[in-house]
Amino acid sequence: MNTPSTARATRWRNWIAVGAIAMGGASFLAAGDSYFEISKNLEIFTDLYKELNIYYVDDTQPGKLMKTGIDAMLSSLDPYTQYIPESDMEDYRFQTTGQYGGIGALIKRKDDKVVVSEPYENYPAMKAGIWAGDEIVEVDGRRIAGMNTDEVSKLLKGQSGTGVKVVTRRGLGEPVTHTLTREEIKIPDVPFKGIVDETGKVGYIKLNSFTQTAGSDVRNALKELKDQGATRMILDLRGNGGGLLREAVNIVNLFVPKNQLVVETKGRIAEWDKTYKTLSEPLDAEIPLIVLVDAGSASASEIVSGALQDLDRALVVGERTFGKGLVQQTKDLMYNSKLKVTVAKYYIPSGRCIQKLDYAHRDSTGKATEVKEEDVATFKTRNGRPVFDGRGILPDMQVQEPELAKVVGGLYEEDLFFDFATEYRHQHADIGPAESFTVTDELYQSFVAFVKDKQFDYDTESMEALNNLVEKAKKERYYEHAQEEIDALQKELAPDRTEDLVRFRADIEEVLRNEIVARYHFQTGRAKTSISTDPYVKKAIALFASGEVAPILAGTKK
Secondary structure (H helix, E strand, O other), X not given: OOOOOHHHHHHHHHHHHHHHHHHHHHHHHOOOHHHHHHHHHHHXXXXXXXXXXXXXXXXXXXHHHHHHHHHHHHHOOOOOOEEEOHHHHHHHHHHHHOEEEEOOEEEEEEOOEEEEEEEXXXXXXXXXXXXXXXXXXXXXXXXOOOOOHHHHHHHHOOOOOOEEEEEEEOOOOOOEEEEEEOEEEEOOOOOXXXXXXXXXXXXXXXXXXXXXXXXXXXXXXXXXXXXXXXXXXXXXXXXXOOEOHHHHHHHHHOOOOOOOEEEEEEEOXXXXXXXXXXXXXXXXXXXXXXXXXXXXXXOHHHHHHHHHHHOOOOEEEEOOOOOOOEEEEEEEOOOOOEEEEEEXXXXXXXXXXXXXXEEEEEOOOOOEEEOOHHHOOEEEOOOOOEEEOOOOOOOOEEOOOOOOOHHHHHHHHOOHHHHHHHHHHHHOOOOOOHHHOOOOHHHHHHHHHHHHOOOOOOOOHHHHHHHHHHHHHHHOOOHHHHHHHHHHHHHHHOOOHHHHXXXXXXXXXXXXXXXXXXXXXXXXXHHHHHHOXXXXXXXXXXXXXXXXXXXXXXXXXX
């Protein structure tokens, strides 16, 4: 029987000795049963970790094993308490600042290649003439073949001001070498702002994140739109998963007078019981305001929308928000790592906490349970309108975006919109202004011809329901008796790609137009293209035009 080498065993004995001294110190300093439990279990864990790494049949890779253990431990608490090793610090910095050093391009894998999916406006990749759809062949002399997108991304990223040599290929053309200088890439918190109605009075601000510049970016956008004549404002927080709490307070302060309560945090430790109020005079406390939200609006987005709703300062329009009422704080650990830990819950001005999931109580499968309906409490806005806790932010006026046809999902899944737009860009030098580009009959028929011989599959809900019925019929032994009728129904309900490309042209056109415009006008073009058909924006404009906003907020509209 083989045994560990003497050197390896000695190394572990020394490591355990140091750990035992540390644990002994912890035990000496600790007071109370909970601290004894912590000390005892740390000693058990240390011993187990040692035995695993010495005796396990295969190489355990100690660092990876420990990371797995830490992640599993933290995931038993909630999804937001996370260990951030030094190797992930650049990604963490990007989440909090929206910045990273690189060439400014999204990448994705297509078949066995890594391609640019979209360059960012006015950053090195775009300025060098790299297009969406271009294959990345080499980075600094290293062949990309066989690498995944994370590996390629790490090669492209680096300190601002450093050089990187990128070799790309467009279609079947020859490889092209680009010598780029990395820049500090800042993903804008406000990717788009503009006047969105025919009267020229409704301004629109899209806020994608709450990094360190969110408050100042929204302030600048608001001032610019007011200077252009906007007398009503839409703040779009859809899909915004949150970020820095102080930036949420700053944004509320743009619309709310000084010294107004925005949010309180309450934790197990008294130091996390804090009150956040507006600190300065608002930029505009009177302008009629609508906030757009959906199920992807979370955390800081819910502070902004919830506080403005509780103070009756803005009408919230859209879908119920995500329901994240938990506050995280980062703590520095050894070896340049960090712990992001949930320290408190936040409560908006009415006194409600909108946290939806109770991570302290889980069902038999280990999933966190939702706050029970009978435990949902009613609160009041400043004007006496009822609002509720435990369920995210319920909009004052609900809007549901029509579900796209299933054929769109099939086309999208196989990247056929992307591939067609890539070819279109190769063949057309210009399309004119983003907002005036349309999909003509000729262009649409070209797309239909392009996908005709491509493989793309999709199931309708009707077919999914029928397949479930077939499984149950087989289980209950009715299938053979009804097989003829079921086969006939399957034939009738089976998606007909040719028919669906005609029947759902409007849905397909919308995605196709968006993809083509992005090839020429990038992220700004995407935003301009989608605004004109956006049901949420249309609803907001209609509410302003009808004069309903003020009566609803006052609680006088029945």
